Amino acid sequence: MKYSYSEYVPLLKALADETRLKIIDMLSCGELCACNILEKLNITQPTLSYHMKMLTQCELVSARKDGIWMKYKLNEAKVIAYKQFVEELLSHKEDCICKEKWEG
Template sequence: MKYSYSEYVPLLKALADETRLRILDMLSCGELCACNLLEGLNITQPTLSYHMKMLTQCDLVLARKDGIWMKYKLNETKVTEYKEFMDELLSHKEQCSCKIEEG
């Protein structure tokens, strides 16, 4: 496998939450202001900040300040990279870690 398992642990931890999955679903439509995310999720601003910190730390989401608000969007480069990792992880391959050399 050309990927390091450990580099994807933060991503998988970030995805292991229903609210963060909803945020990603909302961001799949394009960039959104934190105020729009708050309206759609029915959570408090500090709770949103916590979830966005998790998603930005694993580079899945990009953040930018716009006046007093933060705007968020998916990091398409990382989304593609994560999809490729999962595809390789879950597909049959000749050099699979399950094949132990005998002898």
């Protein structure tokens, strides 16, 4: 496998939450203001900030300030990279980890 497993751990941790999955689903339709996300999810602003911090730290979501609001969108390059990683992880391949010599 040409990927480093460790580089995808933050993403998988970020996605391991129902609220963050809902946010990703919402952002799949395009850029959204934090106010729109707050309205749909019925969560507090500090709770949204916490979730968005997790999603931006793994670079799945990018943020920009627009006046007093933050606007969020999916980072398309990271989405493509993550899709490729999962596809390769779940597929049969000649250089699979199962074919390596095990030590121990």
